Amino acid sequence: MTVTALAPRANLSGLRWFFLVAGIAILVALPVLSIFWLALFPEENIWPHLLDTVLWHYVSTTLLLAFGVAVLTLVAGVGSAWLVSMCRFPARRFFEWALLLPFAVPAYVIAYVYTDLLEYAGPVQKALRGWFGWQSAREYWFPEIRSLGGAVAMLSLVFYPYVYMLARAAFLEQCGSIRAASRSLGCSPWQSFLRVSLPMARPAIAVGLSLVLMETLNDFGTVDFFAVRTLSVGIYDTWLSRGNLGGAAQIACSTLLFVVLLIALERIGRARQRHFVQSPTANRDRYRLAGWRSLAAVFFCGILLLGGFVIPLVVLAGYALGNLSGYWTDAFVEIARNSLLLSAAAALLSVLLGLLLAYGKRLQPRRPVRLLVGFSKLGYALPGAVMAIGVLIPLAGFDNAVDALLREQFGISVGLLLSGSVFAIIFAYTVRFLAVSTGAIETSLEKVTPSMDRAARALGRNSWQTLWAVHLPLVRAGLLTGGLVVFVDCMKELPATLLLRPFGFDTLATYVYQFAADEMLERSALGALLIVLVGLIPVVLLSRAIGWRRGDGVAELIESEAPAI
Amino acid sequence: MFFRVLLQKCVVITGLLGTIGASAAEQVNIYSYRQPFLIEPILAEFSNKTGIETRVVYASKGLNERLQREGRNSPADLVLTSNTSSLMDLLNKQLTQPVKSDVLQQNIPAQFRDAAGNWFGLTTRARLIYASRDRVKPGEITRYEELVEPRWKGRICTRSGKHPYTLSLIASMIAHHGEAETKAWLKGVKANLARKPQGNDRTQVKAISEGVCDLSLGNSYYFGKMITNREQPEQVAWAKSVNLVFPNQADRGTHMFISGAALTKHAPNRDNAIKLLEFLSGAEAQYAYAEKNFEFPVRPQTPRSELINRYMGEFKEDNLSLTEIGAHVPAASRLVDEVGFDF
Numbered sequence: 023m024t025v026t027a028l029a030p031r032a033n034l035s036g037l038r039w040f041f042l043v044a045g046i047a048i049l050v051a052l053p054v055l056s057i058f059w060l061a062l063f064p065e066e067n068i069w070p071h072l073l074d075t076v077l078w079h080y081v082s083t084t085l086l087l088a089f090g091v092a093v094l095t096l097v098a099g100v101g102s103a104w105l106v107s108m109c110r111f112p113a114r115r116f117f118e119w120a121l122l123l124p125f126a127v128p129a130y131v132i133a134y135v136y137t138d139l140l141e142y143a144g145p146v147q148k149a150l151r152g153w154f155g156w157q158s159a160r161e162y163w164f165p166e167i168r169s170l171g172g173a174v175a176m177l178s179l180v181f182y183p184y185v186y187m188l189a190r191a192a193f194l195e196q197c198g199s200i201r202a203a204s205r206s207l208g209c210s211p212w213q214s215f216l217r218v219s220l221p222m223a224r225p226a227i228a229v230g231l232s233l234v235l236m237e238t239l240n241d242f243g244t245v246d247f248f249a250v251r252t253l254s255v256g257i258y259d260t261w262l263s264r265g266n267l268g269g270a271a272q273i274a275c276s277t278l279l280f281v282v283l284l285i286a287l288e289r290i291g292r293a294r295q296r297h298f299v300q301s302p303t304a305n306r307d308r309y310r311l312a313g314w315r316s317l318a319a320v321f322f323c324g325i326l327l328l329g330g331f332v333i334p335l336v337v338l339a340g341y342a343l344g345n346l347s348g349y350w351t352d353a354f355v356e357i358a359r360n361s362l363l364l365s366a367a368a369a370l371l372s373v374l375l376g377l378l379l380a381y382g383k384r385l386q387p388r389r390p391v392r393l394l395v396g397f398s399k400l401g402y403a404l405p406g407a408v409m410a411i412g413v414l415i416p417l418a419g420f421d422n423a424v425d426a427l428l429r430e431q432f433g434i435s436v437g438l439l440l441s442g443s444v445f446a447i448i449f450a451y452t453v454r455f456l457a458v459s460t461g462a463i464e465t466s467l468e469k470v471t472p473s474m475d476r477a478a479r480a481l482g483r484n485s486w487q488t489l490w491a492v493h494l495p496l497v498r499a500g501l502l503t504g505g506l507v508v509f510v511d512c513m514k515e516l517p518a519t520l521l522l523r524p525f526g527f528d529t530l531a532t533y534v535y536q537f538a539a540d541e542m543l544e545r546s547a548l549g550a551l552l553i554v555l556v557g558l559i560p561v562v563l564l565s566r567a568i569g570w571r572r573g574d575g576v577a578e579l580i581e582s583e584a585p586a587i
Numbered sequence: 588m589f590f591r592v593l594l595q596k597c598v599v600i601t602g603l604l605g606t607i608g609a610s611a612a613e614q615v616n617i618y619s620y621r622q623p624f625l626i627e628p629i630l631a632e633f634s635n636k637t638g639i640e641t642r643v644v645y646a647s648k649g650l651n652e653r654l655q656r657e658g659r660n661s662p663a664d665l666v667l668t669s670n671t672s673s674l675m676d677l678l679n680k681q682l683t684q685p686v687k688s689d690v691l692q693q694n695i696p697a698q699f700r701d702a703a704g705n706w707f708g709l710t711t712r713a714r715l716i717y718a719s720r721d722r723v724k725p726g727e728i729t730r731y732e733e734l735v736e737p738r739w740k741g742r743i744c745t746r747s748g749k750h751p752y753t754l755s756l757i758a759s760m761i762a763h764h765g766e767a768e769t770k771a772w773l774k775g776v777k778a779n780l781a782r783k784p785q786g787n788d789r790t791q792v793k794a795i796s797e798g799v800c801d802l803s804l805g806n807s808y809y810f811g812k813m814i815t816n817r818e819q820p821e822q823v824a825w826a827k828s829v830n831l832v833f834p835n836q837a838d839r840g841t842h843m844f845i846s847g848a849a850l851t852k853h854a855p856n857r858d859n860a861i862k863l864l865e866f867l868s869g870a871e872a873q874y875a876y877a878e879k880n881f882e883f884p885v886r887p888q889t890p891r892s893e894l895i896n897r898y899m900g901e902f903k904e905d906n907l908s909l910t911e912i913g914a915h916v917p918a919a920s921r922l923v924d925e926v927g928f929d930f
Contacts, residue, residue, distance in 0.1 A: 075924035142797045143821070158798040168785055249747070249785030251929055259749050262648060263920040265676060407648045411656075418656035425660050437660045442653075521649040525616055525642035525662070536623055536645065541789060544818065 035485050036386055043382035046375050047394035050453050053412030054278075054400045057271045060411075064268030068260055072273075076256065083170065084239065084252040084277075090174035091181060091238045092231060098178065099185025100227060102323050104215060107193040110308040111316040117323040118190075119562065124330025125183035125507075126557025128514040128531070130243030131550045133176045134538050135334045137247070140167040168248045176248075177238055179330035184237075185230035187503065188465065192226035193219060195469060211309055225468065229461045232285055233402075236457070239277055240405040243516065243535075253277050254405045267411070274408045281403040285396070335554060341547035349548040354533070358552055361529040364444060365512035368451035369459075373505040375452065376459035377497075380467050381489050384475075399457035406454070406517030413450045413522060417441040442524055450518040455511050459504030466500025467493065506560035513553050530556075614640040615859045618650040619667040621846060626667065629875050633866045639859050654682050659853045664860035669846050670751040674706040675913035683849040686861055694868035694886045698906060699845055708845030709867050710882035713807040713904070714756045715841070716832040717792050722801045723830070731760065731834045731842070734802070735775025743776065744791040744800040747784045748928035749920065752806060755844045757922065758915035759907055763839065766918060774926045784929050789813065789822070796828035807831070811881025811894055833902040840903035844912065846882065 069077075105111070106118045140146050142159050156162050166172065196219060204218040205211075220227075242254045253273060261270035311319055342349065383395045401409055421438040428434050440446060470493060478488040494501075516531045523532065530549045537546035619626065623645055630641045644650070644663075651673060654661050666682075668674050677683050678701070685704040699708030716728060722742075728734070734743060746753060760769040781800035791803030792813065813826035833841045848867065854860050866872055873884035877892035923929065 071921060071924065076927065076930075079927070079930050142799065143793065160798065249783050249929070255749075258648065259920070263672075263749050263751070263754055264917055265679075267652065411649055411652050414653055414656045418658065422658050422660055435660070438657060438662065441657060442662060517648070520646040521653060523644060525644055527644075532645075539647070540622060540624070541787065542818070 039382045039385050039485065040391060043379055043386070043391055044394055046379055047398040050375070050398045050401060050456055052416040053409055053450075053453050054397075054404065056412040056415035057274055057404060057408060059415075060268050060271035061275045062268070064272060065266040066269065068264070068266055068269035068272065072256070072260075076251075080251060080253045080256045083250060084254075086170060087173060087177075087245070087250065087252055088235055088238050090170075091177045092235060094174060094178035095182040095185050095234045096227070096231065098182040098326055099230060100189045100220070100223075102182075102326060103186045103189035103193055104219070105319050105323060107190050108215075108219070108308055109311050109319060111311040111319040113320060113323075117320075117327070120327050120331075121186055121323060122183050122561045123327065123558065124180050125187075126510055126554045126561055127180050127331060127334050128516075128534075128550070128553060129177055129180050129237075129241055130247065130516070130538070131338070131534065131553070132180055132330070132334050133173075133244040133247050134543050134546075134550075135337045136172070136176060137167050138543055139333070139337065140164075170248075170250050173245055173248045173250045176244055177241060179326070181234045181237055182326065182330070184233045184507075185227060187507075188226040188230035188462075189223055191499065191503070192223035192465075196222050226465050229465055232281075233458060233461065235284060236281055236403045239281065239403060242405055242407070257405055257408060261408075270408065274404055278400055278403050281400075282396075331554075335551070338547045338551045338554070341544045342551045344544065346548070349545070354548070357528045357533050357549070358530060358556075360527065361513055361531070361553070362556065364447055364451065364529065365509045368448050368455065368512045369505045369509035371448065371452050372456050372459040372508045373463075373501055376456060376463045376504055377489075377494075377501065379456075379460050380463040381493065383464070384467055385485055395460065399460060401453035402455065402457035404454075406515065407521060409454060410450060410518040410521040413446060413453060413518065414441060417446055417449070442522075444524065444527070446522045447519055450522055451508075451512045451515060454515065454518065455508040458507050458511060462504030462507065463497055463500045466497035466503075470496050502563070506563060509560050510557045513557055612640050613638065613856075613859055614642055615664050615856050615863050616662045617641060617643045617665045617667055618654060618663045619643050619645050620647060620650060620673055621645075621667045621669045625880055628879060629867070629872050632871070632875070633863055636866070637862060639862065641863070651676050651680060651682065654851060655680055661851060661853055662855060663851050664854040664856045665848055665850060665863060667846070667848050670755060671844050671847070671909045671913050672751055672754070672916045674845075674847050674849060675910070675916075677849050678705050682852050684852045684854070686850050686864065688861060688865060690865040691868055694865075694873075696885065696887060698908065699847075699885045701910075706847050706849040707864060707868065708847045708885050708909070710846050710873075710876045710880070711843045711885060711904070712846070712882055713833060713841045713843055713902070714752065715805055715807050715810075716834055717795060717803045717805050717810075717829040718832050719795050719801040720828055720830050725830060728802065728832060729834065729836065730838070731756070732772065734779065735772055737779075739779045739802060741779065741781050742801040743779045744781055744794045744803040745776075745784050746787055746791065746804075748773070748923035751916075752788070752844070753804070754916050754919045754923070755912055756804070756842050757919035758912045759842045759905065761915040761918055761922075762907055762911050766922065769919075770922050770926060773922055773928055777926055777928050789825075792829055793822075793825045796825040807883070807899060808881035810898060814898070815894070831899065833899075835905070836903050839907075840905040842907075843883075843904045845885070845909060 072080075102117070102121050106114055106121065138144055142164075147164055150156070150162070150164070154162070200222070201214055201218055204214045209217060239252075240254055241252075242258065244250075245252050246255060254277075257270045257273045257277075260273060261267050379395050379398060383391050401412075404412065418438065418441040421441050424439065425436055428436055440449075474492055474496075475488060478492045479485075483491060513529075514531055516535055519529050520532055520535065523529070528536075530553045534546040534549040534553065537543075538550075617630075623643070626643075630643070633639065634641055650666060654663055654666065654677075657663070666673075666677060668677075683705040685701075686707075687704055691700070691704070691707060695707055695709075699711065700706065716731070716734075718728060728739075733739075748754070748757070757769060757773065760772060764772070781794075786794075788803075788805035788809045789812070791800075791805055792809065794800050795803055810826055810829075810831060813822040816822040835841060848864060850857065850860055850864065868886060870886065870889060873886040873889040874892065876882045877884050877889065877895055881892070881895060883895070
């Protein structure tokens with residue numbers, strides 16, 4: 023009886039959720055739709071020329087880069103996550119949080135730093151020449167840092183934390199008892215890892231990897247600096263030197279298709295899997311590594327930390343501290359504040375919208391809703407400057423329409439309200455990074471068993487109350503992860519900020535770019551250092567949230583919060 | 588009725604906001620493709636002199652599109668560019684308005700400005716061949732055309748063929764020799780490259796000083812920026828490792844292109860923007876361009892900077908029209924792809 027009485031109300035609320043999700047998704051998809059729109063009207067058909075000449079090169083370089091980065095980030099991210107969550111070796115607790123640190127280093131900064139170190143005139147080759155008495159570059163071979171291999175290494179060093187972070191959270195959330203069961207059924211630790219833990223962590227790892235791949239596909243700073251000609255170079259070239267923005271939009275859309283394909287393949291691969299944490303238990307039973315194994319574990323984690331964080335930090339600090347009083351000015355403080363405020367605002371907005379999208383999808387797991395939520399994430403896969411144009415189109419369109427209306431009705435002009443303001447930048451950040459926050463929240467929500475929803479609803483709570491009382495506490499870790507990752511990403515974002523900012527407005531990223539583009543690494547070092555240091559704050563918080571010093575965090579978090587319903 | 592009242596209320600509020608914005612001091616708003624450190628000192632001088640505040644957005648891509656989308660409400664008054672093609676693009680998109688100014692007409696020779704006054708060149712730059720002092724004898728190379736000769740095999744460095752500076756040179760080759768010949772030339776240059784095109788103009792000179800290659804293509808002012816670099820003394824050494832070759836002195840002259848400015852179609856501070864344009868073309872700013880940036884002033888009467896005199900002397904310039912060069916840039920970009928110059 024109660025059920026039939028509830029049904030119409032439930033439908034109505036379902037409809038509301040549908041419209042809410044649709045509204046948000048369409049709003050954030052506007053820039054992407056604008057790029058689709060541009061793609062419909064190219065100035066000339068670029069494809070015959072591209073097919074005849076450079077397309078294959080762009081595509082193969084892009085695939086090689088993506089493949090290389092995927093392999094390296096998987097090995098580094100999953101490997102280190104497994105080691106610190108499941109094994110016992112010296113300095114494990116330190117590595118647990120320290121391995122996240124490279125995440126705060128922007129890819130373009132690490133590229134500048136390593137070029138400075140490893141090029142012919144850099145200290146490494148200079149020292150080698152000194153030791154061996156070589157006179158010129160022609161007398162010896164040294165790996166070229168500005169190359170495809172170099173780009174793979176740079177991107178992997180700073181992107182692996184995406185995989186590490188999500189894989190580690192997944193490993194921690196797995197029930198120790200399942201692993202124990204697999205061991206008692208005769209699996210070796212390796213077999214247990216490959217056949218039980220890894221497949222169970224796959225959704226999380228896949229989210230991390232897809233973020234890595236999207237970042238890789240739209241990286242322009244590093245590949246341009248290293249003269250690696252990927253599709254994003256092709257996009258900018260078609261736009262800027264061929265004067266064909268529509269053609270550029272077409273290439274951008276085809277890389278989007280590639281990303282969609284990637285995500286779809288992964289979805290199909292795990293279509294039938296469902297993972298719920300029934301009764302998480304802490305991982306008290308870590309494998310104790312001894313002898314060369316523990317040395318190897320320390321070495322493996324140490325290399326990642328050293329390469330992705332310590333070396334860049336030391337180089338930057340060396341430059342920045344060399345003339346700290348000259349660089350640390352009032353203007354610089356203002357720039358740093360801009361970065362902080364913008365990133366924080368965008369992170370909050372992304373988490374809020376991401377939560378609504380993810381929860382809406384949970385309530386209404388129908389195809390149109392799933393598609394809309396998927397669609398809202400596409401901004402992440404567009405190259406930054408192209409996405410910025412996509413942001414300009416609807417915002418300036420809206421501004422001009424409002425202005426035209428007011429001029430017509432009242433003879434008053436209000437000019438541009440949204441474009442050319444900080445709002446435009448925050449909107450751009452949100453469009454760009456909503457995929458990150460939504461992804462993190464979705465993976466967290468997926469682990470909350472639907473029986474909890476049913477229980478709450480049976481107790482008379484509506485969908486909002488359930489969200490507030492049940493899900494929010496349970497997915498706190500996901501919210502935090504998503505928000506902090508977005509925050510750090512916004513601190514590093516460059517191309518959209520450059521184009522959309524108001525007059526005389528700088529962020530740390532644009533400050534760094536302005537000098538680094540002219541190869542003045544010394545002048546840009548303080549800005550870069552500050553991006554890294556500010557990025558550390560959320561990274562440390564993040565490490566706490568996913569289990570540092572709290573025994574085994576998320577599991578405990580869930581346990582302690584769950585009885586609150 | 589209700590909506591009309593509501594709308595009126597909104598209008599009053601936004602109108603108030605608007606007056607707050609408008610009550611700011613006299614100003615000029617600039618979209619700049621040129622880097623801050625090149626123009627900030629000169630803009631500061633302008634503000635000192637006139638009390639007009641300058642506000643700038645610096646970006647390397649997309650400012651034309653931003654201007655286009657903002658339409659008649661765009662706050663931008665001037666666009667400053669570092670090459671000819673972005674000026675042409677502004678013109679093609681009809682984002683500029685003509686300026687009639689006797690001062691500008693007097694200061695800027697006709698070949699460096701649009702006949703209708705839609706854009707103005709402010710400085711010229713020469714595309715040079717930088718040659719190793721140790722490994723290339725003076726006079727061993729004198730023309731762009733000679734870069735394809737077999738003796739330079741594995742000895743040339745350059746930045747990407749897709750960079751506007753390179754494209755501009757290639758476009759001028761097309762104008763002089765036609766597409767087929769230019770394509771053969773590009774192929775020849777590629778065959779002589781010491782390494783894949785990469786880095787900026789400065790990077791190439793550094794490579795010469797490191798012995799990676801013996802010749803490079805680069806803009807003239809980079810030499811001045813390096814030889815006077817106090818912050819990074821190693822750049823002085825790079826500059827000292829090369830001789831400057833002004834190509835094609837015996838025939839058409841060295842390839843030149845401009846940095847310039849255009850007044851936007853809807854410039855809200857039109858008069859101030861024209862004042863700035865006039866200032867930038869005036870004696871003082873033109874001398875500053877030469878003295879601080881080592882660019883060549885467009886204003887003929889400008890005294891030559893001591894530094895430019897010392898290192899660059901008099902040379903013959905290619906007087907090819909900028910409009911014609913601009914027209915060949917898309918073809919140049921196509922040829923770069925066809926010969927796979929960057930790969």
